[in-house]
Amino acid sequence: MPELPEVETVRAGLARHLTGRMVERVEIFDPRPLRRQEGGADAFVQRLTGRTFTAAVRRGKFLWLPLDDGAALVAHLGMSGQLLVHGTPGALAARESGDDAHAFLGDPDAPRVDLTATRAPLPAEDPDARPRHLRVRLHLSPIAGDAPGGAVLDLVDQRMFGGLRVTDMVPTADGAPGGAGSLAPLIPADVTHIARDLLDPHLDRPAVVAKMRHSNRAVKTLLLDQGIVSGIGNIYADEGLWAARVHGLRRGSALGPRVTARLLDATGEVMERALAAGGTSFDALYVDADGAAGFFARSLAVYGRAGQECRRCGALLRAETIGGRSHVFCPRCQTRPRSARA
Ligand SMILES: [Zn+2]
Structure with missing residues (x-):
């Protein structure tokens, strides 16, 4: 998509x-x-x-x-x-x-x-x-x-x-x-069932943080829930989680308010950079099957990079499935919760 x-x-x-x-x-x-x-x-x-x-x-x-x-x-x-x-x-x-x-x-x-x-x-x-x-x-x-x-x-x-x-x-x-x-x-x-997105100035961010923290679902699944906050797909969810150093299997209820807010900020920033790349060069037209802009895809940190080195610490990135979607993460930067099941 x-x-x-x-x-x-x-x-x-x-x-x-x-x-x-x-x-x-x-x-x-x-x-x-x-x-x-x-x-x-x-x-x-x-x-x-x-x-x-x-x-x-x-x-x-x-x-x-x-x-x-x-x-x-x-x-x-x-x-x-x-x-x-x-x-x-x-x-x-x-x-x-x-x-x-x-x-x-x-x-x-x-x-x-x-x-x-x-x-x-x-x-x-x-x-x-x-x-x-x-x-x-x-x-x-x-x-x-x-x-x-x-x-x-x-x-x-x-x-x-x-x-x-x-x-x-x-x-x-x-x-x-x-x-x-x-x-x-x-x-x-x-x-009307679609929530406002992260780049919308009228998004009620404290309400989004509260909704996420009241859920026992995996945080990656929450990021993809278009009824909580819209516009985040698989690519930007993984990029935002890596940027905020949060493993996608962490439960929403296990995250503190500051970590949750940091995760939303990080995900929004990745999308803003992708938008700037598309808006200035029109290279956003060159996309892969998942819709990743080709120009921007070259600067992605984790999406499509399982098995390659983490750009931050050098550890090999891993992939696992969360809610039917692939999640690429750094095992060193993004601590996997011990009791979590995918
Ligand atoms: Zn790392």
């Missing part, structure tokens, strides 16, 4: 290219990505046609595009989903500046921007203007500078794990903005 820094890179790109654009027409090539749309594909077309995108908002790894009627287009990219913007002036400028990171799929002559960061760029296998695995295409209202063929937003998904749906928005429980990218205190009705 893409993690928060990669999704934030996508969000910023969508905001730049789509805000203020109206959906003129919806083309559905395959209805399966719309399986979670209430009312089905017909409702999807009806609710989206004629509506204007007002922002692009993210909470944790969830992404939505608010519409001018108060609803929102919610995108789940899953493992293989990609949102591709073609034909906008930004895409054309990237093409002309020779920035290859912006245009690596499909016809090399067609201006397009891959904003998803969910998988590594591949050389074009099909030179047709219509991307392979194209499921849904939104035709955008024209503005000056668009490509002659017009501007579109495509959902391309090889394995059908991603999806789109239009859903109503509801007020946030705490009255603060729903997520990064908009000041509106609104959130899609089916995203």
